[in-house]
Amino acid sequence: MTSAAKASLDVLKAHGIVEPLDAAIVLGTGLSDLAGSLSEAVSLSYADLPGFPQPGVSGHAGRLVVGRSHGRRIAFLQGRAHYYESGDPRAMAGALECLSALGCGALVLTAACGSLRADLPPGSLMLVADHINWSGLNPLIGVASDDRFVSLIDAYDPALRARFRAAARRADLLLPEGVYMWFSGPSFETPAEIRMAGLMGADAVGMSVAPEAILARRLGLKVSAVSLITNYGAGYQGGAPTHDQTKLIAATGAQKLAMLLGSFIEGLDTP
Numbered sequence: 001m002t003s004a005a006k007a008s009l010d011v012l013k014a015h016g017i018v019e020p021l022d023a024a025i026v027l028g029t030g031l032s033d034l035a036g037s038l039s040e041a042v043s044l045s046y047a048d049l050p051g052f053p054q055p056g057v058s059g060h061a062g063r064l065v066v067g068r069s070h071g072r073r074i075a076f077l078q079g080r081a082h083y084y085e086s087g088d089p090r091a092m093a094g095a096l097e098c099l100s101a102l103g104c105g106a107l108v109l110t111a112a113c114g115s116l117r118a119d120l121p122p123g124s125l126m127l128v129a130d131h132i133n134w135s136g137l138n139p140l141i142g143v144a145s146d147d148r149f150v151s152l153i154d155a156y157d158p159a160l161r162a163r164f165r166a167a168a169r170r171a172d173l174l175l176p177e178g179v180y181m182w183f184s185g186p187s188f189e190t191p192a193e194i195r196m197a198g199l200m201g202a203d204a205v206g207m208s209v210a211p212e213a214i215l216a217r218r219l220g221l222k223v224s225a226v227s228l229i230t231n232y233g234a235g236y237q238g239g240a241p242t243h244d245q246t247k248l249i250a251a252t253g254a255q256k257l258a259m260l261l262g263s264f265i266e267g268l269d270t271p
Contacts (some may be wrong), residue, residue: 180203
């Protein structure tokens, strides 16, 4: 364990956060308010947790909130740091290592994304089945041990995906699966890049998720990811994405995601 992760773990313990987590959920752009569903909540600024990132993007609150939902021990990470903010694909490494050391049964990544499918309009949810790392970057470059050679077969855990499908059925929500393609950002993709992404098998594009999934798999965490579709990709179905649009649609679509996450958490104690 790195010294920063140990120091963050000590801060959590000093605030009474000592029990393992049933799930930790990273909230993407415009989704921070979902953490308000927790009871017995303890909230800490990332600034008080060594190794946690300092998000520099509007729509990311930069707080860790730990509490209970449906009797389960849950952590919400209100925001993330992205590669494009500092040029570091390991931006979330410290936070994920701390959660792993505390004990985390499942890591759920959420993100606002652009759609490449007509049946995934803005406001839809998509369960990530796999990703394409188009950026060519990797958060494990420079790690000096053989555990950098991480297998990404079933990177998005099949059992967790099955739980999400069951959760969607209970909540009467549509949850198609698809492939997420990671672009580095911060500029949105060009129409030509969107056409290329579709030809390569992507169903949605975004600027996060993939590096966090890679880091988490190295730590042995089970990972799942849900995309909230906030726009069509540039040039597709008339798509012309903006950050303001992303935040607006994320805020209006958050209720649907909250229903899904609540159903998922409620079902964590079922086989």
